[in-house]
Amino acid sequence: MLEFRKDLFADERDDNLNVIGKGEQRQDMLGHVTGRTRFFDDHGFDGLLHLKVVRSPHHHARIRSIDVTAAERAPGVKRVIRGQDVPLNKNTLLSLIDFGKDDEPTLAVDKVRYKGEPIVAIIADSEAEALAAVKLVRVSYDPLPTVFDVQEALKPGAVVVNETYPGNYFEYHDKYDHQKLRFGDVEAAFRTADHVLEERYQMSPIEHASTETNGTIAAPETNNRYVVHSCAQGLFFSLGTTAKILALESNRLHFIGGTVGGGFGGKVDSLTEPLAVLGAILTGRPVRYVLGREEEMQFASPRGAERHVIKDGVMRDGRIVARQITSYFDAGAYTRLTSYGVVKCVAHMPGPYTIPNVRGDAYCVFTNRVPATAMRGFGVTGVDFSIEVQMDKLAHLVGIDPMEFRILNAYRDGDMKAHRRVAHNTALIECVQVVAEKVNWPLSETARRASSLSGGGGPRAAIPPTVTDESGRIGRPETRQAPPQLTPGAAPLPAHQPRPAVPVYQPPPAHQPAAALPNYPSQPADAAPLPAPAPPVPNAPAPPQHGAARFSSVFTRRR
Amino acid sequence: MxxxxxxxxxxxxxxxxxxxxxxxxxxxxxxxxxxxxxxxxxxxxxxxxxxxxxxxxxxxxxxxxxxxxxxxxxxxxxxLADGPTLHPLQAAFMEHFAAQCGFCTPGMLMAAKALLDRNPNPTRVEVVEAIAGNVCRCTGYEPIINAILAAAQQRGVRRA
Known part of the structure; x- marks a missing residue:
């Protein structure tokens, strides 16, 4: 819980907090309107060299040979860089937080896995000379069969895209082929649901198309360091990645940046920094590596494609009693950040709704497409779109107004979410109410009076008995009642622990009486009572946790 | 060559x-x-x-x-600025929050200046047309249009 300590440094600060609600001039605005803001490319250097890259014309091919002799002799060419010149020519971005295996070369050596993959870098006096020399590099390929569809890629016998992950799926904790979410018993709930609706949703990759393309200028400094003008959105992340790939001490890199000409997630991949710095090391001169617009589209990561299959069980009165989602994320040929997006997706699968039985399976799949990365809510945006379209369809199916339908199923403060975190500061009900008011959408009196602050918690805070899979995984019994423990979702049960019996489906408790929507029938009188809710957790301040610990399912490696 | x-x-x-x-x-x-x-x-x-x-x-x-x-x-x-004095367009862009990342701003300003120099009192449609070739991917077109109209109005006041 966040605590605001006003007693610390009180005399050094104005605590009136009177900024919100007023216009406040941005500190960088004067630079923007005078043209004085310096983006990475707005730096002049004497003797600046330009780096351009030979890219794969194939989606998938073995490289038989690379001949750079003509390019090396071309006018203005100062240096040709190949894969073997890169000190650590295999990396994955999240290795900095110990998540995933190194799987992507800076320059491809034996195989290319997507169209646009870099193979050889040319450094020359001018961009035109570098581009001319790029055309002189002779690469001979043996084209390989390709796979572009996530579900095709997961089939046995599919073409292996990325040999680091021979199953074409990212391996979570080095052994799981996907991320799993289990909460309650969806199968039993489907059997008792009045309606079951299964739909498939998918979205194409989306290019960020920031007006500034990715790029870097790197130059030797006088103190045996390199100055790096970078477009990176995560400057220190990029510094760490560059230091790792080039096997340099990170204090020999002086990164300057933070002024980004549009990022939206498309500048977190350190696509240009390592090669630009390597070029500066090898030539002893400033090197500029900027993607053209076509390269930006072809090689710089987009938001990846996603496919979500959603199956919901709903009662005639509008309560969603079960939700099952199978999600496929197209990572493209390399991991970059998709593995992390999938983790976010799983936490978001029920959406902002309290559903008593949820089952989710999400796969991070490799295909011969451009590797995908972050973009504005990635991992959540696609599944959110799918869920909300599904909500409209469900509302239509049971004949309830879609706004009322959302209020009826909305999570409330104190509810247990399917990934076993208690919902706090929920406001979906209030958001729907405000939207309805703004667009003059008639809501029932009950829906207007509903509140996220009441009606939640209690039995809705309980974790239902959860079915385990064939290997006895999912859910630790000792966490069943207690909210905010960090539960390793896939930890095996202790051997002696009896597997929880498959529970009889029980309808969720009716929404809190005062705010209940009276038009909906109350729950059957003969429903078995739910287990008594856990005693309220005392509001003692939680021990401080490092950010990495809070997201331990991502940041720690389990075996 | x-x-x-x-x-x-x-x-x-x-x-x-x-x-x-x-x-x-x-x-x-x-x-x-x-x-x-x-x-x-x-x-x-x-x-x-x-x-x-x-x-x-x-x-x-x-x-x-x-x-x-x-x-x-x-x-x-x-x-654009006259020494330390900002051009009315620059002042209006600041006032109206007409930049986010700032990358399109220099181009937007010049397209707007060309418009106001030949048409000091443009309509909203004319402003939209004048910057139709300038992409803002932070999608801040509304404040940019408002800023250009405000600058035109301010220059008009000053001339009167």
Missing amino acids: ARMPVQFRLNGSDRAVFVEPAETLLGTIRRGLGDFAPKFGCGQGTCGVCTVLVDGEPRLGCLTLSVTCEGRSIETASG
Whole structure:
């Protein structure tokens, strides 16, 4: 819980907090309107060299040979860089937080896995000379069969895209082929649901198309360091990645940046920094590596494609009693950040709704497409779109107004979410109410009076008995009642622990009486009572946790 | 290839440079003369971040050859302010929050200046038309349009 300590440094600060609600001039605005803001490319250097890259014309091919002799002799060419010149020519971005295996070369050596993959870098006096020399590099390929569809890629016998992950799926904790979410018993709930609706949703990759393309200028400094003008959105992340790939001490890199000409997630991949710095090391001169617009589209990561299959069980009165989602994320040929997006997706699968039985399976799949990365809510945006379209369809199916339908199923403060975190500061009900008011959408009196602050918690805070899979995984019994423990979702049960019996489906408790929507029938009188809710957790301040610990399912490696 | 001498005025100062025959005005202004206000975005005339004024007319710096600018007068966003005094467009852009990342701003300002110089009292539609070739990917078009209209109004007041 966040605590605001006003007693610390009180005399050094104005605590009136009177900024919100007023216009406040941005500190960088004067630079923007005078043209004085310096983006990475707005730096002049004497003797600046330009780096351009030979890219794969194939989606998938073995490289038989690379001949750079003509390019090396071309006018203005100062240096040709190949894969073997890169000190650590295999990396994955999240290795900095110990998540995933190194799987992507800076320059491809034996195989290319997507169209646009870099193979050889040319450094020359001018961009035109570098581009001319790029055309002189002779690469001979043996084209390989390709796979572009996530579900095709997961089939046995599919073409292996990325040999680091021979199953074409990212391996979570080095052994799981996907991320799993289990909460309650969806199968039993489907059997008792009045309606079951299964739909498939998918979205194409989306290019960020920031007006500034990715790029870097790197130059030797006088103190045996390199100055790096970078477009990176995560400057220190990029510094760490560059230091790792080039096997340099990170204090020999002086990164300057933070002024980004549009990022939206498309500048977190350190696509240009390592090669630009390597070029500066090898030539002893400033090197500029900027993607053209076509390269930006072809090689710089987009938001990846996603496919979500959603199956919901709903009662005639509008309560969603079960939700099952199978999600496929197209990572493209390399991991970059998709593995992390999938983790976010799983936490978001029920959406902002309290559903008593949820089952989710999400796969991070490799295909011969451009590797995908972050973009504005990635991992959540696609599944959110799918869920909300599904909500409209469900509302239509049971004949309830879609706004009322959302209020009826909305999570409330104190509810247990399917990934076993208690919902706090929920406001979906209030958001729907405000939207309805703004667009003059008639809501029932009950829906207007509903509140996220009441009606939640209690039995809705309980974790239902959860079915385990064939290997006895999912859910630790000792966490069943207690909210905010960090539960390793896939930890095996202790051997002696009896597997929880498959529970009889029980309808969720009716929404809190005062705010209940009276038009909906109350729950059957003969429903078995739910287990008594856990005693309220005392509001003692939680021990401080490092950010990495809070997201331990991502940041720690389990075996 | 032989380089060619070119002379033009850049923001009121006479400049002389040697350029490659195929060199773009954007490249000459940025890497040749060190004025980094106009930006490179697409290199194919679709995004407008390289917009500069050539004899008062908006031109795409990435598609204009430097050798065609002999004897011309070039203006960029660096030359908009009069010493420490901001141009009304610059002041209005600040006032109306008409920039987010700032990358499209120099081009937007020049497209807007060309409009106001020839049409001091534009309609909203004319403003939209004038910046139709300038892409803002932070999608802040409304504040930009409002800022340009406000600048026009303010200049009108000052003239009256």
